[in-house]
Amino acid sequence: xxxxxxxxxxxxxxxxxxxxxxFKQFKTSDLAITWTGxxxxxxxxWIIRRVCQEDGIKVPKVMTIDEYDSFEEIHDFINRxxxxxxxxxxxxxxDDVVRAAGGKLNARVxxxxxxxxxxxxxxxxxxxxxxFPFEAESYVGNHLMKTVVFNMYVERHNVKxxxxxxxxxxxxxxxxxxxxxxxxxxxxIPEHVRIKPILHFTERDVWNTYxxxxxxxxxxxxxxxxxxxxxxxxAIAQPGVPAWEQDLEHIAERAGRRQDKEQMMDRLRKLGYM
Amino acid sequence: xxxxxxxxxxxxxKDALSCYSSRKGLTSFIDSLQDKCIKFTRAQSTGPYTQASxxxxxxxxxxxxxxxxxxxxxxxTLISEPLxxxxxxxxxxxSNPYLCGLLGWxxxxxxxxxxxEDEVDPKTPYIRGRxxxxxxxxxxxxxxxxxxxxxxxxxxxxxxxxxxxxxxRKYVEMVDPSIxxxxxxxxxxxxxxxxxxxxxxxxxxALLRRLYNVRVREVDSYVQEFFSILADxxxxxxxVIIITSDxxxxxxxxxxxxxxxxxxxxxxxIPLLIxxxxxxxxxxxxxxxxxxxxxxxxxxxxxxxxxxxxxxxSLIPLNDYLERGVFGEAIDQRSQRGGDINKDIYFxxxxxxxxxxxxxxxxxxxxxxxxxPRELNNIINSSPEAKELKNKLKPRVRRWLRWSNNGxxxx
Numbered sequence: 001x002x003x004x005x006x007x008x009x010x011x012x013x014x015x016x017x018x019x020x021x022x023f024k025q026f027k028t029s030d031l032a033i034t035w036t037g038x039x040x041x042x043x044x045x046w047i048i049r050r051v052c053q054e055d056g057i058k059v060p061k062v063m064t065i066d067e068y069d070s071f072e073e074i075h076d077f078i079n080r081x082x083x084x085x086x087x088x089x090x091x092x093x094x095d096d097v098v099r100a101a102g103g104k105l106n107a108r109v110x111x112x113x114x115x116x117x118x119x120x121x122x123x124x125x126x127x128x129x130x131x132f133p134f135e136a137e138s139y140v141g142n143h144l145m146k147t148v149v150f151n152m153y154v155e156r157h158n159v160k161x162x163x164x165x166x167x168x169x170x171x172x173x174x175x176x177x178x179x180x181x182x183x184x185x186x187x188x189i190p191e192h193v194r195i196k197p198i199l200h201f202t203e204r205d206v207w208n209t210y211x212x213x214x215x216x217x218x219x220x221x222x223x224x225x226x227x228x229x230x231x232x233x234x235a236i237a238q239p240g241v242p243a244w245e246q247d248l249e250h251i252a253e254r255a256g257r258r259q260d261k262e263q264m265m266d267r268l269r270k271l272g273y274m
Numbered sequence: 275x276x277x278x279x280x281x282x283x284x285x286x287x288k289d290a291l292s293c294y295s296s297r298k299g300l301t302s303f304i305d306s307l308q309d310k311c312i313k314f315t316r317a318q319s320t321g322p323y324t325q326a327s328x329x330x331x332x333x334x335x336x337x338x339x340x341x342x343x344x345x346x347x348x349x350x351t352l353i354s355e356p357l358x359x360x361x362x363x364x365x366x367x368x369s370n371p372y373l374c375g376l377l378g379w380x381x382x383x384x385x386x387x388x389x390x391e392d393e394v395d396p397k398t399p400y401i402r403g404r405x406x407x408x409x410x411x412x413x414x415x416x417x418x419x420x421x422x423x424x425x426x427x428x429x430x431x432x433x434x435x436x437x438x439x440x441x442x443r444k445y446v447e448m449v450d451p452s453i454x455x456x457x458x459x460x461x462x463x464x465x466x467x468x469x470x471x472x473x474x475x476x477x478x479x480a481l482l483r484r485l486y487n488v489r490v491r492e493v494d495s496y497v498q499e500f501f502s503i504l505a506d507x508x509x510x511x512x513x514v515i516i517i518t519s520d521x522x523x524x525x526x527x528x529x530x531x532x533x534x535x536x537x538x539x540x541x542x543x544i545p546l547l548i549x550x551x552x553x554x555x556x557x558x559x560x561x562x563x564x565x566x567x568x569x570x571x572x573x574x575x576x577x578x579x580x581x582x583x584x585x586x587x588s589l590i591p592l593n594d595y596l597e598r599g600v601f602g603e604a605i606d607q608r609s610q611r612g613g614d615i616n617k618d619i620y621f622x623x624x625x626x627x628x629x630x631x632x633x634x635x636x637x638x639x640x641x642x643x644x645x646x647p648r649e650l651n652n653i654i655n656s657s658p659e660a661k662e663l664k665n666k667l668k669p670r671v672r673r674w675l676r677w678s679n680n681g682x683x684x685x
Contacts, residue, residue, distance in 0.1 A: 125393060126393065126395065260376045260390065261376060263390050263391070264371045264374055264376055264377075264390060267371035267390070267394065267399055267400070268371050268372070270394070270396050270399030270438075271371070271399050271400070271436060271437065271438075272437050272438065272464070272468065272469055272532065273607065
């Protein structure tokens with residue numbers, strides 16, 4: 001092994017330890033994996049699959065969230081590898097919101113047109129408006145189209161532990177995360193443990209690991225995307241420059257994504273700016 | 275000293291602290307620390323709002339150094355960078371969106387909490403000081419597990435004084451029980467008077483100031499709580515604590531409210547205290563100092579080599595500090611989203627004389643702060659020193675023209 005291979009083998013081994021610990025704590029049938037088709041969750045899934053192959057365990061069920069406003073390339077990538085890797089995959093979507101929006105992005109969604117659960121969710125996050133635009137990555141849209149779908153999946157399958165592809169360096173606010181994060185049950189959220197096997201990877205580590213192990217990735221990263229979210233709010237960071245050749249150390253990874261920016265703008269407005 | 279802590283308080287006016295003014299009773303805890311502090315009586319901020327002042331506090335530089343500001347320029351050295359490189363554990367806890375990770379302020383911290391994923395209420399649109407303390411306390415107890423813990427640099431920032439000035443009843447009762455407003459009424463005062471910068475009704479302006487004062491009292495209690503956390507974990511005796519604010523707040527001293535692009539004392543004067551646990555006699559430093567001096571001071575306290583790109587000088591040891599003039603700069607943030615760099619304003623102060631220049635209007639002001647501390651009497655046309663001071667400020671005006679829009683230096 002070269003030095004480089006050795007370094008990434010070490011990072012992957014740390015992830016494997018976390019995954020094996022999870023299999024020790026939970027029955028395979030109580031576990032699930034979140035997969036977005038993005039680089040982090042695909043790496044997580046790939047390592048879990050490795051552990052399962054090495055230890056002769058069935059790969060836990062996999063969930064992926066269809067936020068409606070998504071890239072075809074990601075759909076294709078997920079479907080292709082779900083088949084190739086023989087995964088028990090479930091596509092999850094908040095159909096009630098899609099219906100209320102008439103299936104049109106940016107359409108006005110009247111709160112009273114939503115079902116009871118979605119209305120209760122809006123109340124929980126303190127949304128008091130009568131309507132909101134149907135966008136996957138606005139504050140309200142993100143909650144209904146992602147958070148709620150996630151919680152409902154956990155609830156429906158009685159999931160006790162769920163793997164996620166979060167990294168410590170990816171978002172500032174996650175700096176304190178631990179590999180196992182217990183979420184206590186609260187209003188509309190079932191109790192579960194979030195397991196984050198690649199928490200210690202940096203964005204650079206992720207791409208180097210892809211290279212060392214020849215792990216498949218979605219083609220959008222070759223076109224210059226660094227971070228993939230909803231289609232209409234993800235931007236190419238540098239056109240034509242593959243993600244791994246970009247200045248990962250100095251330019252914020254999620255700078256092309258809108259959700260965080262929305263959140264920041266919302267805070268600034270509340271403080272009296274803008 | 276083993277550790278250094280930087281405690282910054284958003285929008286805290288210098289004259290709100292009793293140790294700096296005749297105003298009584300809002301900051302009794304901070305005042306009680308004076309015996310262990312060096313108090314800087316003439317500290318200036320590099321700008322009148324967060325975006326303009328934090329380049330001073332955390333990068334020892336000025337706001338418009340690298341062209342149109344869009345978050346933290348990669349060219350700047352953030353204080354966390356040399357510290358982390360030297361093996362010091364760096365941790366940040368704050369709730370100011372202008373300093374969030376998305377804007378690049380998360381560089382080189384071992385722990386960086388900016389609260390941007392948390393939900394907040396419009397009446398208190400940030401994570402409160404109490405919760406910041408809890409997070410800091412949790413982190414500290416986990417870090418300081420045994421005696422051989424690595425030295426740390428901790429930065430924490432309280433937002434609670436910042437508008438919308440909707441304090442809890444409990445603190446209203448402590449400070450000014452005759453304020454007879456519900457939280458909804460306080461919030462409408464913010465929306466209808468403060469947001470509109472409407473100073474036509476002196477009673478409403480006075481009421482805003484009273485609510486502001488209540489918030490100051492509240493933050494004093496968070497500072498007290500923070501010190502007792504440090505004492506409980508037994509790190510207080512090993513930590514130097516720098517306490518300051520990023521800027522002040524205006525209550526119609528110069529025709530406005532809040533903190534816009536102005537360079538007057540109510541916004542630019544800041545409190546600055548350096549608490550040293552081994553000190554037993556307070557010391558006062560009357561030199562003119564700037565918040566750009568804070569990062570070099572932190573570097574000095576850790577015994578590290580000075581950082582070449584830092585523009586300031588270490589405040590410690592006091593005897594070695596060479597007093598110089600201080601600068602500040604800002605742009606109009608209100609007329610367009612992201613700020614209008616074509617409406618820029620600068621100041622330079624030397625001894626008691628201060629010049630202010632508004633570039634888009636080509637207008638100069640000058641004040642003698644000794645005779646006219648409230649900056650009401652413009653002496654630019656009569657002062658014999660006007661020319662000299664103008665010449666010192668002029669080279670700094672529109673430096674941003676040297677930078678292109680994408681943050682590269684023009685050829």
